[in-house]
Amino acid sequence: MPDIIAAADETAASNLIHAAETTLGTLTKSGSGSLGPFTAAWFASASFSGGMVDLIAPNVVRIANCQLNYSLGFNFSFDLSSILPDFCLPQICIPIPFDGKLCTPKICVNWPTITIPVSNSGVINFTADFSLNVHLSGSDWLIDIVVVGIPFLQIGPAAAAILAAIGLAASLALLAVPFIGPFLAAAVVGITAAIGIAGVTGLLGPILTPFVSGLTFTVYKQPKLFQVLPPALPDPAVNINLDAITAVVASSNEDELVISVDISA
């Protein structure tokens, strides 16, 4: 029999995992990818929260409806001439009696290439199975739960929200373009149509999937040399060695996360 047995039911295990989600903090990544016909440089951050824990013997921790809280910023360049025809306002001359004529200059509009910055935050729920992994890391014992496989992320709703954000960002960017007034709505429609949901999904998937691929939460971290009592002058600290640790999911009339520890003086 192990020297110490610590057990947590699914309620307590949920608390452990929610604490581990908080400890993991915010993860960040950056890169560039395809946004429909465009190339977007992006920066993304993600954190995790919530979820219902289901312990499945002997080694599975299932988290249902875990929240992936993401924040995404990207920008891409768009040549307006690709959807709006360039045009020229012809020269107009007005004859002036006894003094020749007064002419306006010929004005040609060549639509510029604009940079559209987009930012969006949202939540994607996912369900995933994690396996227990007990290991020594340096002088610390860790119990990690490591995601099994690559969780499916339902990114359709997020993609729709981002496409709407692109439209809004495009409107703001276009307002600064001279002579765009009559063409504003058409330009926005043209930009969002060029990208489409598929384009956003194509960008979003490769950005968010790495956050959940290999996702690891540390639910236990203690030094191998474990302090029982702190120093209290004139006495030194009292420590024990955590020699071996195992973690399993045990199932009886309820499912529990059971941590077994062997110690020595």
Next chain:
Amino acid sequence: MSLTEAETVFAGVHEAGVNELFKAFFTARPRFLTYATPGLVPPATPFTSVPAIAFPGIPGGIEYRIRFEIPTVDFAPDSSGGSSPLPVGTGQLNIRTKVTITVGCYRFFDDTGKDRQGTVIPISTSLEVWARGKPTVTYFSPGNGEVGFSLDEVEIVDITPDSLESVVECILRMVLQAVIRNVRLPFNTLTAGAFSLALVRGPEIEDDQVKIYGNA
């Protein structure tokens, strides 16, 4: 039946684990094993200083030393193989140790009839001590508390007459209780730091373990 039963978290420490904790405690803090007047302690030996027992006519009083070996614990059910003179019942524990009692035996010399010059010669006896008791708990706040042990009875075999045995047992019960009171096992140790435990039930002794139940 689940380990947590009606609560959400559980911690159980086997008697072998508690004995490792005892060993860790007394190895780190050996002064809690030796209680002595300074004159009876070898140099560099950690000890807890106690005053000599004052007695008229004995210069400096009666010097003494009480030294325990690191105690070992046995939780119910009995694991002594029948050797315990105080077998544990349900919810009880045995603590076993060996105590060496040393007295500074003051002798008067009167060789010439001119001087009375005293010397102190230590004489010792060692006794096997068995105690029976139960766990205690001190609860500070949710997640913070300590498990300790209290002793109800002490048995020392093979002392006669019985009245002497009773006197010695009474003294050693008081002293051993004072020693054991120093050993405190924080909840955080009983869970090996896995989680915070707000105590609901326990400590309970069964299955050779001390068990506590609570909510995270």
